[in-house]
Every structure is written in structure tokens, then in C-alpha cells.
Amino acid sequence: MILDIIAGARPNFIKIAAVIHAINERNKKGYIIKYRLIHTGQHYDKNMSENFFTQLNIPKPQINLNAGGGTQAEQTGAIMLGYEKLLSTTFVPNICIVVGDVTSTMACAIVAKKALCKVAHIEAGIRSNDLSMPEEINRLVTDSITDYFFTTTLTASNNLNVQGVAAKNIFFVGNTMIDTLMNFRNKLSKPKFWNELKLEKKKFLLLTIHRPNNVDDKMRIKQYLQVILDNSKDYKIVFPVHPRTKQIIHTLNIESNRLFFVEPQGYLQFNYLAQHAFAVITDSGGVTEETTYMGVPCLTLRDNTERPETITIGTNELIGTTPESLMPYLQKLFDGQWKKGAIPEKWDGKAGERIVSKLLEINKNEKYFSCL
Numbered sequence: 001m002i003l004d005i006i007a008g009a010r011p012n013f014i015k016i017a018a019v020i021h022a023i024n025e026r027n028k029k030g031y032i033i034k035y036r037l038i039h040t041g042q043h044y045d046k047n048m049s050e051n052f053f054t055q056l057n058i059p060k061p062q063i064n065l066n067a068g069g070g071t072q073a074e075q076t077g078a079i080m081l082g083y084e085k086l087l088s089t090t091f092v093p094n095i096c097i098v099v100g101d102v103t104s105t106m107a108c109a110i111v112a113k114k115a116l117c118k119v120a121h122i123e124a125g126i127r128s129n130d131l132s133m134p135e136e137i138n139r140l141v142t143d144s145i146t147d148y149f150f151t152t153t154l155t156a157s158n159n160l161n162v163q164g165v166a167a168k169n170i171f172f173v174g175n176t177m178i179d180t181l182m183n184f185r186n187k188l189s190k191p192k193f194w195n196e197l198k199l200e201k202k203k204f205l206l207l208t209i210h211r212p213n214n215v216d217d218k219m220r221i222k223q224y225l226q227v228i229l230d231n232s233k234d235y236k237i238v239f240p241v242h243p244r245t246k247q248i249i250h251t252l253n254i255e256s257n258r259l260f261f262v263e264p265q266g267y268l269q270f271n272y273l274a275q276h277a278f279a280v281i282t283d284s285g286g287v288t289e290e291t292t293y294m295g296v297p298c299l300t301l302r303d304n305t306e307r308p309e310t311i312t313i314g315t316n317e318l319i320g321t322t323p324e325s326l327m328p329y330l331q332k333l334f335d336g337q338w339k340k341g342a343i344p345e346k347w348d349g350k351a352g353e354r355i356v357s358k359l360l361e362i363n364k365n366e367k368y369f370s371c372l
Helices: 010-028 050-056 072-089 103-114 134-145 154-163 176-187 218-230 243-250 267-276 285-294 323-334 351-362
Strands: 003-007 036-039 095-099 118-122 148-151 170-172 204-208 236-240 259-262 279-282 298-300 316-318
Touching: 003 010, 003 103, 010 050, 010 095, 010 118, 010 176, 010 351, 050 176, 050 267, 072 103, 095 103, 103 118, 103 134, 118 134, 148 154, 148 351, 154 170, 170 351, 176 267, 176 285, 176 351, 218 243, 218 323, 236 267, 267 285, 279 285, 285 298, 285 316, 298 323
Parallel strands: 003 036, 003 095, 095 118, 118 148, 148 170, 204 236, 204 279, 236 259, 279 298, 298 316
Antiparallel strands: none
16 A cells, blocks of 8 residues: 655644654554655745754655645645646555645645545544634545544544544544654753743743734734733743734834744744743644643634634633733633643544554555555
């Protein structure tokens, strides 16, 4: 059996790292499992250097489709053309593994399916029920043509049942992002600015905002920052911010000796900050999973979430997108009234193993995966 593993952005590589590690462990036991790791080039990240792959202990992608840039439609088309050309000039794999909900996930799933290749979706079934989110469209399209569904929670599995997916094709395996976090938690490292900013464990807030409806509305982001500053006592606020967002913020003339804008951080450095923050304020979905596992209070600046278990089980709360709605949650946080939270079922570091075991079971008539 021949595998393609698709990744288009840094979070994808973090999630598939667990699968690659599980494949390596199987190989040590006598299996010959090979794969083709394909980077679509959807996102260019200067932190995703050779050191990034070394840190995650995964190989650099064998193939880069270099499909980054442009509008979402242009990007989708470039990825599809690139992957289609690759399949037509090399070979069609038996299974194409896609992960998450980025444009690359949807685009490569479509190309693979049209090439009569089976599609396996890791992180299938999660739903925000918000079609204004490009990611939700990507999830719906991908899951409509997927053959094998690997889910992070029973809620995601139930979503697929409701959609009409046959139970025999849904595999509740857990969360590969948590696999990677567990695997590297002892290797998390202080960012370079830790001492310079005189940061202390549990004495600062970590802020991440990237969604267009939050960062493109100047008044909204200004109000967010002001509410946080006014309701966080003397705690420092660390904000890893992308250059485009930083330019917008600098036009707002917000001055504070407690608010620090820093460069986007690498995986080990960002999660060091998250682990040692008093709380994390974010509009990211993946961050809410990591904070749930680490037991760190998380305030999500969104009206909905595709990861409800981080709220019903974990340390996350859905705040909404109205800046003033933050105030009572910050008061609750600083009053010491935040919920403790727990870790969802099967977020135990073994999701990658379960996925590889299931792939072997699917291919039970062949002992080996053969590839390049």
C-alpha cells in the first residue's frame, strides 16, 4: 500500500508528526511502512525551517507543491493543479491522508478522490456550524468524500453519524496534536525574550488573535486590548503578533508598559509560554486543545467553536466577539474562580498509534506497505 501524507501549514505538521512517529515504531517491529510527505506550500512560515522539522523529529517534506499566495480560490486551484500533476507524473497512492481543515486538506482530498484514491481524514467530523468560516466549508467538503474518518472525540464521531457516514468507517482515535504535545512537553523552551521582559511563571497572560473578524476591525481589537489591560491587574500581556496585524495595532496608539508585542513563536517556545501563562486569551481552535491538556485557563474570542469538549470538559470558555463580554470572565479568572477542567477521552498520546494500527487493519491482506 502506498501512502501520501498531505500538510499545508505548520499546525498540520504538528498533527501528522504523531503518525510519522507511529510509523517509525512499527518499522522497528519488522513492518516496512513508507510514505510520501507532501507540503502543498499553502503557508510560508519563516519559523518552519529545517530546525522546525528537527524539533518535531520528522523528515523534511519530500515534495513541495509551492502553491502559496493569492486568494483562497487561487490557492485552492494551485494546490489542486500541483497535486494532480504529481499524481499524473508519478503514481496514484492507495490512500491519501489529509489532516485538519485548511485549504490543502480539501483541495488534495478532491484531487485524490477523482484519481480513484482512498481518502483518510485525520480530525474528521469537527463542526462549528458556522459557514462564514472557510475552515467549516473545508471540513464539510472533505468529509463528504472521505473514505476513512479518524476522529478526536465522540462528539465528532456523532456528527459524522448524523451526516450519514457508515459507523464501520469512523474510528475514534484521539487527538494527534496532544500526542505531539506530550511527546515534546519536556523539551519546551523559554523564548529568547523571557528574561528580557522579566516574565514570571503564572504572572502573565498570553494573547493570540488572528481571525479576520477580530484583527481587521480596528475598533474591536483596540477595545479588546483596552479591556484586557483594564482588567488584568499588574500582569504582563505577551502578544505574538504577525507583521500585518502589528501594523494595524500600531495605528491605534495603545500605550502600556505591560503589553508586549513579540514575533510569532516556534512550537517549543509558544507552548512554553502557554504552559506557564496565568491564562491564554485566543481565537484559535488548536490552542484551546493544548490549554485543555495543560490545565491552563483559556478565554476564546469567538461566537462558536468546533471543539466543544474544550468547554464541556476542559479549561476553555467561549467569550464571544464583543470586547466588553471579556470583563466578567477576567474578573472570574483573577478572583480564582476558574473551573479546573479535565482531559477528554483518548487524549492520551496514543492517537498516532491507533491511526497506524487501523491503516494496517484496513490493509490486513497485505503485510507491508510498499512505497518509494
